[in-house]
Amino acid sequence: xxxxxxxxxxxxxxxxxxxxxxxxxxxxxxxxxxxxxxxxxxxxxxxxxxxxxxxxxxxxxxxxxxxxxxxxxxxxxxxxxxxxxxxxxxxxxxxxxxxxxxxxxxxxxxxxxxxxxxxxxxxxxxxxxxxxxxxxxxxxxxxxxxxxxxxxxxxxxxxxxxxxxxxxxxxxxxxxxxxxxxxxxxxxxxxxxxxxxxxxxxxxxxxxxxxxxxxxxxxxxxxxxxxxxxxxxxxxxxxxxxxxxxxxxxxxxxxxxxxxxxxxxxxxxxxxxxxxxxxxxxxxxxxxxxxxxxxxxxxxxxxxxxxxxxxxxxxxxxxxxxxxxxxxxxxxxxxxxxxxxxxxxxxxxxxxxxxxxxxxxxxxxxxxxxxxxxxxxxxxxxxxxxxxxxx
Amino acid sequence: xxxxxxxxxxxxxxxxxxxxxxxxxxxxxxxxxxxxxxxxxxxxxxxxxxxxxxxxxxxxxxxxxxxxxxxxxxxxxxxxxxxxxxxxxxxxxxxxxxxxxxxxxxxxxxxxxxxxxxxxxxxxxxxxxxxxxxxxxxxxxxxxxxxxxxxxxxxxxxxxxxxxxxxxxxxxxxxxxxxxxxxxxxxxxxxxxxxxxxxxxxxxxxxxxxxxxxxxxxxxxxxxxxxxxxxxxxxxxxxxxxxxxxxxxxxxxxxxxxxxxxxxxxxxxxxxxxxxxxxxxxxxxxxxxxxxxxxxxxxxxxxxxxxxxxxxxxxxxxxxxxxxxxxxxxxxxxxxxxxxxxxxxxxxxxxxxxxxxxxxxxxxxxxxxxxxxxxxxxxxxxxxxxxxxxxxxx
Numbered sequence: 001x002x003x004x005x006x007x008x009x010x011x012x013x014x015x016x017x018x019x020x021x022x023x024x025x026x027x028x029x030x031x032x033x034x035x036x037x038x039x040x041x042x043x044x045x046x047x048x049x050x051x052x053x054x055x056x057x058x059x060x061x062x063x064x065x066x067x068x069x070x071x072x073x074x075x076x077x078x079x080x081x082x083x084x085x086x087x088x089x090x091x092x093x094x095x096x097x098x099x100x101x102x103x104x105x106x107x108x109x110x111x112x113x114x115x116x117x118x119x120x121x122x123x124x125x126x127x128x129x130x131x132x133x134x135x136x137x138x139x140x141x142x143x144x145x146x147x148x149x150x151x152x153x154x155x156x157x158x159x160x161x162x163x164x165x166x167x168x169x170x171x172x173x174x175x176x177x178x179x180x181x182x183x184x185x186x187x188x189x190x191x192x193x194x195x196x197x198x199x200x201x202x203x204x205x206x207x208x209x210x211x212x213x214x215x216x217x218x219x220x221x222x223x224x225x226x227x228x229x230x231x232x233x234x235x236x237x238x239x240x241x242x243x244x245x246x247x248x249x250x251x252x253x254x255x256x257x258x259x260x261x262x263x264x265x266x267x268x269x270x271x272x273x274x275x276x277x278x279x280x281x282x283x284x285x286x287x288x289x290x291x292x293x294x295x296x297x298x299x300x301x302x303x304x305x306x307x308x309x310x311x312x313x314x315x316x317x318x319x320x321x322x323x324x325x326x327x328x329x330x331x332x333x334x335x336x337x338x339x340x341x342x343x344x345x346x347x348x349x350x351x352x353x354x355x356x357x358x359x360x361x362x363x364x365x366x367x368x369x370x371x372x373x374x375x376x377x378x379x380x381x382x383x384x385x386x387x388x389x390x391x
Numbered sequence: 392x393x394x395x396x397x398x399x400x401x402x403x404x405x406x407x408x409x410x411x412x413x414x415x416x417x418x419x420x421x422x423x424x425x426x427x428x429x430x431x432x433x434x435x436x437x438x439x440x441x442x443x444x445x446x447x448x449x450x451x452x453x454x455x456x457x458x459x460x461x462x463x464x465x466x467x468x469x470x471x472x473x474x475x476x477x478x479x480x481x482x483x484x485x486x487x488x489x490x491x492x493x494x495x496x497x498x499x500x501x502x503x504x505x506x507x508x509x510x511x512x513x514x515x516x517x518x519x520x521x522x523x524x525x526x527x528x529x530x531x532x533x534x535x536x537x538x539x540x541x542x543x544x545x546x547x548x549x550x551x552x553x554x555x556x557x558x559x560x561x562x563x564x565x566x567x568x569x570x571x572x573x574x575x576x577x578x579x580x581x582x583x584x585x586x587x588x589x590x591x592x593x594x595x596x597x598x599x600x601x602x603x604x605x606x607x608x609x610x611x612x613x614x615x616x617x618x619x620x621x622x623x624x625x626x627x628x629x630x631x632x633x634x635x636x637x638x639x640x641x642x643x644x645x646x647x648x649x650x651x652x653x654x655x656x657x658x659x660x661x662x663x664x665x666x667x668x669x670x671x672x673x674x675x676x677x678x679x680x681x682x683x684x685x686x687x688x689x690x691x692x693x694x695x696x697x698x699x700x701x702x703x704x705x706x707x708x709x710x711x712x713x714x715x716x717x718x719x720x721x722x723x724x725x726x727x728x729x730x731x732x733x734x735x736x737x738x739x740x741x742x743x744x745x746x747x748x749x750x751x752x753x754x755x756x757x758x759x760x761x762x763x764x765x766x767x768x769x770x771x772x773x774x775x776x777x778x779x780x781x782x783x784x785x
Contacts, residue, residue: 037590101517155766157765158765158774158779160517161712161765169762172751172754173751176751176752176755179751182749302574346589346701350579350583353579353581354575356575357561357571360567361567
């Protein structure tokens with residue numbers, strides 16, 4: 001029995017230790033930056049941690065502190081929700097050997113679709129209206145991702161380039177819709193923002209009063225489960241992974257490679273679109289053009305997926321980490337007397353960059369380690385996370 | 392099928408399409424014209440310009456130049472008519488518009504030339520944005536610190552080289568995924584410049600008056616009507632980018648060094664076999680791309696605006712990437728695309744809320760055109776064969 005546990009641990013340990021090690025290293029370097037600029041890194045990180053509201057879960061937090069921590073934790077979970085979904089938008093195409101950088105654009109078209117449906121059809125009952133608004137966002141995201149998939153399948157256009165282009169088309173296109181005199185601008189003539197979505201299209205609140213946590217988090221968790229089953233327990237998932245490992249072999253084996261490209265990018269896009277609907281129907285309720293310009297949810301999703309090793313459980317924890325980091329460094333949660341939030345926000349971006357950088361290279365460390373142990377007979381270490389497609 | 396077969400294929404077809412689109416634009420711009428409708432001829436003119444750049448960068452020179460001629464006439468006429476009809480705006484089509492085109496195109500052109508070097512050697516560089524931003528910040532920092540813009544530019548180049556070195560080490564030696572590394576570079580540059588900016592300058596921002604890159608005044612030229620307003624007093628860094636453009640074209644396509652770079656990007660194994668040091672070539676090219684992109688960023692901060700703001704490049708690195716692809720990884724083609732994107736940008740500024748052309752909508756133009764270039768039935772943009780693939784020494 002203990003042998004079996006040991007074997008299980010040995011098999012699973014790298015999957016836990018590597019991301020944890022990466023995170024620790026990134027935070028350590030971030031702490032060095034904090035120290036070099038004359039602040040105490042331990043105090044700064046403590047303040048950021050308290051800002052995340054995660055101290056709510058600690059048994060020694062006093063009751064008064066808990067009230068305040070609850071407010072922060074609600075914000076952290078509100079941000080964790082879309083991050084889980086935009087990470088899935090990266091993870092699923094990853095399994096198929098593609099890198100979807102288009103999560104941001106797919107998230108934005110999801111927002112637009114939810115706004116359009118949510119601000120119209122005011123007479124509908126809540127279940128119907130809410131479902132419509134959510135489904136519209138998923139469909140919009142699926143179309144945006146599917147375009148890149150279709151372009152890859154039809155003419156071999158590299159999905160990285162096409163999704164980058166689609167991102168900016170979505171970002172500027174959405175700003176056009178809600179800008180002053182834009183076609184979807186809300187009732188306030190001097191404010192470049194949309195109308196507010198009808199109450200019947202809002203996601204129900206589940207925890208808190210001020211800006212409560214909404215039911216979208218269940219949607220995100222359900223998406224994680226769906227993703228896990230889809231990849232590991234279905235024929236579709238098998239085919240996707242086969243294409244991801246070796247598209248030529250998969251084609252030879254009779255798997256529809258083009259279909260896999262289109263389907264994974266479309267489903268990935270649908271996840272990102274859902275993220276947009278969660279934000280707009282869960283707590284924002286309307287969108288200002290500047291929100292679209294500065295939003296980073298889709299881009300952070302890349303870091304979440306990489307750190308979570310494209311697995312459902314990993315993504316959930318990584319999303320909580322980055323959601324917490326966003327909230328903990330925000331001006332409204334971080335104590336400015338300990339560490340200025342303006343610096344902290346940038347520190348968060350540095351840490352995200354470091355994590356992405358190290359995850360990209362860490363695979364290599366594993367391979368190098370294995371190679372040194374005399375397993376050179378295995379295939380040469382290809383450290384590309386995605387299949388090099390060339391065209 | 393037979394009818395389809397008669398349509399001219401290849402870049403020639405695009406050139407002819409451009410001429411037709413341009414002529415339609417001209418026709419629509421003729422009176423009687425509604426003020427609101429003026430947007431359509433302008434958009435058609437831009438489309439014709441895009442066709443011309445497409446055709447020329449795909450070796451359809453002769454017909455392409457005719458397309459360019461028609462497109463310029465059509466666009467200029469459309470803008471001029473727009474101007475005549477709307478008395479509420481000052482003259483839109485003047486030398487200022489073309490000067491603005493160059494101002495907008497210059498940072499893109501620096502980064503695009505950098506991107507061409509990197510990708511021609513087989514290293515995808517989506518970190519151009521981050522490298523530009525790094526150059527923009529450290530250019531200002533060096534200028535403020537020393538009091539001289541020359542020092543600022545050198546500091547910017549060094550900073551860009553350092554960031555590019557990170558990209559190079561991870562993607563060449565460590566063989567990490569180049570897209571992942573590039574994404575990380577963009578995050579890191581955004582965070583580091585933002586952090587340093589707040590830490591050094593606080594919320595007041597960079598000092599109000601800094602030593603900025605001077606304009607080059609050409610005493611003879613600025614009195615020539617038309618041209619004088621554009622070229623009479625251009626920023627030094629715009630002239631430098633012209634020189635770098637020609638230099639890049641010559642190096643890449645007229646010298647043995649360029650042949651080596653391109654062979655490393657197309658078939659590193661073959662290049663290695665004949666003794667070309669694949670890693671060294673890639674290192675040099677990636678670092679060069681960082682230096683050039685940083686200069687583009689420094690032009691924004693030291694050369695043009697005279698200050699720095701967080702995330703001030705705001706996606707220009709990605710527009711440069713789009714220009715590289717639209718121009719089919721060739722210097723002149725990419726530069727043409729930069730000019731087109733810069734022109735659209737300058738036009739958007741002037742036509743804001745006048746002709747019914749939203750600046751946000753016009754801002755999507757580079758990306759839409761690049762998407763078309765990626766799927767185009769003719770002359771589709773194809774990257775160098777080994778672009779993005781790490782090379783394992785045999």
